[in-house]
Amino acid sequence: MTQIAINQNDLKKVAGFGVAGNFAGHLEQAGETPDFVNVKTEKANAPKGIFPYYVPNSKAQVGEFPLSSTEIRYPQDLAENAHLQAEPEVCVLFNVTYQDGQVTDIQPKAFAAFNDCSIRKPGAKKISEKKNWGPATKGISTDFIELNSFKADSELDVFRIASFLKRDGEYHAYGQDSSVLTYSYFHEELKTWMIDKLNNQQDFGPLENLHQILQEANLPPQIMISLGATTYTEFGEKVFLKPGDELSIYLYDASQNSASQVQAHLMGELDELVNSSVLHQKII
Numbered sequence: 001m002t003q004i005a006i007n008q009n010d011l012k013k014v015a016g017f018g019v020a021g022n023f024a025g026h027l028e029q030a031g032e033t034p035d036f037v038n039v040k041t042e043k044a045n046a047p048k049g050i051f052p053y054y055v056p057n058s059k060a061q062v063g064e065f066p067l068s069s070t071e072i073r074y075p076q077d078l079a080e081n082a083h084l085q086a087e088p089e090v091c092v093l094f095n096v097t098y099q100d101g102q103v104t105d106i107q108p109k110a111f112a113a114f115n116d117c118s119i120r121k122p123g124a125k126k127i128s129e130k131k132n133w134g135p136a137t138k139g140i141s142t143d144f145i146e147l148n149s150f151k152a153d154s155e156l157d158v159f160r161i162a163s164f165l166k167r168d169g170e171y172h173a174y175g176q177d178s179s180v181l182t183y184s185y186f187h188e189e190l191k192t193w194m195i196d197k198l199n200n201q202q203d204f205g206p207l208e209n210l211h212q213i214l215q216e217a218n219l220p221p222q223i224m225i226s227l228g229a230t231t232y233t234e235f236g237e238k239v240f241l242k243p244g245d246e247l248s249i250y251l252y253d254a255s256q257n258s259a260s261q262v263q264a265h266l267m268g269e270l271d272e273l274v275n276s277s278v279l280h281q282k283i284i
Contacts, residue, residue, distance in 0.1 A: 016054035022228030051127035087229035088163035115139025
């Protein structure tokens with residue numbers, strides 16, 4: 001597999017979206033189930049929808065570029081009351097094909113470890129209100145890996161997502177170490193679903209009209225979509241982030257690396273992992 005260099009300036013031209021509710025149990029742990037009580041899905045295990053977290057040229061809050069590979073900025077206006085949680089995910093960079101303003105295809109180009117960091121704000125009208133509060137409020141690894149297919153048995157299928165929080169000198173497992181194959185929707189089923197939502201999702205409840213957002217963004221040739229957060233460990237579910245914490249998210253090739261090797265890398269006992277995307281961020 002090939003690593004691809006994608007710099008932050010390139011990503012400033014890329015619209016950013018996330019899939020909500022694509023990992024069984026995550027919404028319940030995050031306390032966000034009530035937000036979707038009136039959102040109907042075709043299947044019981046289907047994701048709830050897609051939300052924007054970055055829209056180039058938007059004059060709204062989502063127009064602020066939020067991605068950082070080194071830090072998360074704690075929301076200063078909330079003092080110590082921000083209920084801030086990391087969301088360990090895999091994100092995929094897609095090339096987009098349009099016809100008459102509609103998305104007709106999304107072709108995967110690369111993937112990386114991602115932190116869809118969120119503020120737990122009960123009563124927020126839209127998911128996007130919890131997702132972007134300015135610069136350095138999202139996490140993206142600089143290690144992008146080439147992705148040539150989104151079908152079953154693609155390069156992505158052997159990867160797992162693991163995450164850890166370092167607090168007061170101690171490391172804690174933050175999210176459950178999870179295979180990407182445990183996403184509720186994946187491969188062609190997820191791709192077809194995402195194209196449908198990009199064209200047809202309406203402004204309803206916590207969701208927004210994505211077709212309108214893409215029009216306002218001048219039909220960006222590339223979009224990045226995070227596929228959904230893993231469930232938390234007991235520690236991760238109960239602990240909110242605070243300044244001084246250090247977060248590590250590993251998207252690792254489980255065919256070439258073991259969970260113990262990931263731990264060794266985390267502790268500084270192993271220089272590098274094979275064919276993996278790693279994100280380290282400090283909360284400031």
